Amino acid sequence: MAELNPVLHTPLQHATFHGAGVVMGENLFCAKVIVRGNFDDAQLTSRLSEQAGLPVNVAANTFVENDSAAVFWLGPDERMIYSYAKEPQVLLAELRSVMPAGRSSAVDVSDYYTTIRVGGVNARKVLSAGTPFDVHGSNFPEGSCVQTRFGTASVMLVMQDSSPAFDIQVRWSFAEYVWRYLRRVAEFRTLTPQS
Amino acid sequence: MILINCPYCGERDQTEFACHGEAHIARPTDTASLTDEQWGDYVFFRTNPKGIHYERWVHVHGCRRWFNAVRHTVQDEILATYEVGAPRPDVGGQQ
Amino acid sequence: MSDEREAPNRLPAGGSIDRDRPLSFTFDGKSYSGYAGDTLASALLANGVVLMGRSFKYHRPRGLIAAGSEEPNALMQLEKGDRTEPNTRATCIELYSGLSATSQNRWPSLSFDIGAVNSLVSRFIPAGFYYKTFMWPASMWLTYEKFIRKAAGLGVSPTAPDPDRYENTHAHCEVLVVGAGPAGIAAAAAAAASGARVLLIDEQNEAGGSLLASATGEQEPVRAWIADAVEQLQSNPDVTILKRTTVTGYFDYNYLTALEKVTDHLPPGSDPVAPRQRFWKIRARQVVIAAGAIERPLVFADNDRPGVMLANAVNTYINRYAVLPGRNIVVFTNNDSAYRTALNAANKGAEVVVVDTRREVDNTLVESLKNAGIKHFPGHAIVSVQGKLAVGAVRIMPLSEDGKTVQGQAWELSCDCIANSGGWTPSVHLFSQSGGKLAYRDGIAAFVPDAATVRSVNPCFSAGACNGTFSTTDCLSEGATAGRAAAIAAGFPGSDVQLPASDPASDDRGQGDIHPLWLVPTVHPVGEGAAKHFHDFQNDVTAADIHLAAREGYLSVEHLKRYTTTGMATDQGKTSNLNALAIMADIRGAQIPEVGTTTFRPPYTPVTLGAIAGQETGELFLQVRQTPMHRWHVEHNAVFEDVGDWKRPRYYPLGVEDMHAAVQRECAAVRDRVGILDASTLGKIDIQGEDAAEFLEMIYTNGWKKLAVGGCRYGLMLNEHGMIFDDGVTSRLGEHHFHMTTTTGGAARVLNWLEEWLQTEWPQMNVYCTSVTEQWAVAAINGPRARELLSTLTDIDLSTEAFPFMTTSEGQVAGVPARIYRISFTGELSYEINVPARYGRYLWDTLIEAGKAFDLCPYGTESMHVLRAEKGFIIVGQDTDGTVTPHDVDMSWIVSDKKDDFLGKRSLSRLDTARDGRPQLVGLLTEDPAFVLPEGAHIVSQVLDKPPMPTIGHVTSSYLSPNLGRSIALALLQNGKNRKGDTVQVQLMDGTVINAQVSSTVFVDEKGERARG
Structure with a gap:
């Protein structure tokens, strides 16, 4: 076999935007697994929480995060688990090992999604051009995550901090579309001469 | 553009949802024993009321859960939403 | 500019114009000068331009009647070329340097318009004229229409694409206040004081509403209070103020739309960044409508002569723009409000006469006229207007007691302006759009919102003039009350605001004791x-x-x-x-x-279509999906095809190749050597759970329980009508774990279908479906040398014994984790290599490099279509159309007769579905092997001289097959199964008929040996 040197690509790896009040770019690749099962089952939630290092029985539209992982609510029987330290196959295998076979599922979606960070004082205005969801702090405080629409793409919006900074999790194939959309509306907002 | 209260995610814009027609239509079991007419009734026939309508919706851009809604077809108002499998809610005698 | 002669109607002082910033502009090619702060209307009026347009039907000369967005006459063609915009209201266009406007609906010129002959024959074009005249014969309508359009047109549309950019955005607030007059400012102040998020929207470029028309010194305490309140609102981070913005529609669940004119007040294209206009989609918890009122004209003889204006518009031009519209002004009214205009105009040096249809007028008004030296004719009416292109004089006569007739001495008053008022009409548009009902209030002779009819889903309050409340003092308190109530209703504690003390001497008391006279009589x-x-x-x-x-x-x-x-x-x-x-x-x-x-009905004022589209134009018009290998395709000259939202390479032309040549080359490469296709777009669904096999038994027509782990199987999905809905290969990765593939365009539909059944009908099943379409990048290598190529990059045993057709294997390919499916959509030896998407581009590059030794050829969807058609493989949505069963496409072999049930099964035995003679999929071979039938061409049962001919089917797929050296086609043909070998006639668009022989659908390798080899 020929000499091999695998190279990793992400959909927006070269994309960055710096404008007055808006900074945007793609976050680093990380492992992501969707787990589904009966989250009323205390045994499942305790074993999964232990494995993830974070509580998985989070409230609707919220997430929890520490330096090495994050858990997002996706639905009553569904969570997304990020690991910032582990390889996707490792995370998947570990989570699967504590879940009841045949009555749950764990699926590697590390490549399925990428996330775009949108930060700066004008970030909310940029997001509001594409989403009907109200991203004002009173409706979308820190620790919130919602699945909604941006343009015509399905996305998950994550309120990272109130500086403000948001993450947009989007499917790989839609990433370029969402990025161009963000860039176009960011240009309207951030470069407008203040009058 | 109405607002819809997803039983799982809360109130969201209508553009996050899709409607899948009339709710509370159970798929017949033992389909082989049905007459063409009985099967046709299940496949083809739906009510089309002026007023209260029980509908199946899905939160496509959100949690991707199916749920049911009571919608007034004249006013285009959602009077209640509820989980699949729950009984039809009382909407205060509205007709 | 100081040495230039001042415009004739410009007052020497006053107004909110900036006299240090003169602006030049042109109207109908002639240059004029105005000031920053002018509208096009005020600047023209200042320059003595009274004639501004021709009317729609009779081409009568028309001038301004209003100063706001209600203006019906002064419609302009603004700017030229690709930025030209018809029917813009001169009253709404803020003047900018270099503005160019032309009048509309006149030829050859505004003052001499041939179309005005319509006015002479007006007795022959009464109401309903078009309906009556152009009804018969119906066949002539197309001829009439062209004539009518030409004669009746107002402005002209641009023919080039709009060079401006627009934005479209969402806003959310607890309290939306529409209108920044006294009522709206008070409402916003009260709502904001309680902590609510407030959005305050006004059409004008500054707050003030009706006060913008008041004279210097009038209502000073209120104006000072408003200035202060606006400043406080501006500094409140929870308040957004949008000026130059019109709320255009009020829809359900307090969803309102607004159009913001961001840069329309600047020379076109002068702002390189900001959008020209922004369209707002607003969701408000509560709405306070403080939209004001519109003055309505009196309906009197020849009341359309240029120079006949609304009284308050005259007031606005005097006070806001320092323009005196006439030297001799006749004020004609049925209410008190026009007296302010009379006094203001007299104060600025105009000769003023007041003609009031009322016999009794409030004594203080009579006194104030007397003090200002203004003649007063109570109980009189204007019975005629003299002058052709502008008002020259009026005749007035006393009105009868009942106002139905005129009698007695007529007077002629020469004048150059008539300021008339028939009273004020509250702007109930938005309230009415919200679903509320209107109530007629006799005291003000107008409809007002009936607060008892507010719809529960559209909670709103009306305050101020739009609610029939005209005095400024009352507007302020009503606004504050509404703002407070709205905040409370939105869940905030109520807060009071300190309002200015009322000043009875200068308070605007509105129309006073109005006596409606809806139609002013003449002799x-x-x-x-x-x-x-x-x-x-x-x-x-x-x-x-x-x-x-x-x-x-x-x-x-x-x-x-x-x-x-x-x-x-x-x-x-x-x-x-x-x-x-x-x-x-x-x-x-x-x-x-x-x-x-x-x-x-919405919109309240016209909305630019560009603003509604906003940023979603060009590359953002539709979502576009790309695979991890997309850039490689771009770099290698791929011509793309839209499949669903995906961009898929259709073919890769070399040099000057056209599609035909490229496809012939690509297809031959796949059959002779090896080709590579980006198959990443195929829908992929991960299915896990102990009931997964049971679930697939219901979803697919064939059996799944016995599929071995590691096995792949093709499946057809039917809807409950028994019609083919999607297809694909599903593989068993584990006892309770399947990997389903769907068509590229059907992925979302199929996942929804699966989830709907699981969530609504079979919640007891332990099955979880997760979309993994983008998780995997897929390179499909097809052709006799595919195995050789792949073996250079993997240690997986690729021998048929170890890795037979229709199985899957996991391992490393090119040093990255991969799953390979040995399945084939071309009929050739084929491996579909799946790697995590982050390695997709790397895998592709590596395969291309390794493939050089095998003359590997990248191929696109067009070649894929030809190759699969040679094998008779259907494409759902092309060879099927939602009316086709598995039996119709000769795939009865895939319909299990052992299973009790699956989705759609019962429909297959319905009378119509099971009958003989249905349209069935067949192959077609044209008599002339070089002729490629057009897809969609009809097969006819009887050949006639010309179309239409009776049809018995149509061509669904048709290609020139490079491997057979002749054309092939698939078609749905009535009773096709029993017509194999028959010759049928296919009709082309031009009526030519082509003979073709009905054949099997499989044209190449009927036994399927190549894929298994």
């Missing part, structure tokens, strides 16, 4: 004599037209509207609707509320 009965009484200026509708409609039975207000076209122009009848229905009420002897109003 002739209406409709007789040469004079016309216009109520709808923009659509040229007169009182006589209403009488005609009534005579012909169009008594209902909705019929009246459509028959006469009153209220149907771009101004939506803002100044005309109430007058029209009041005149109809009078004819019917009915009360105005009995006649009712027509429906108020």
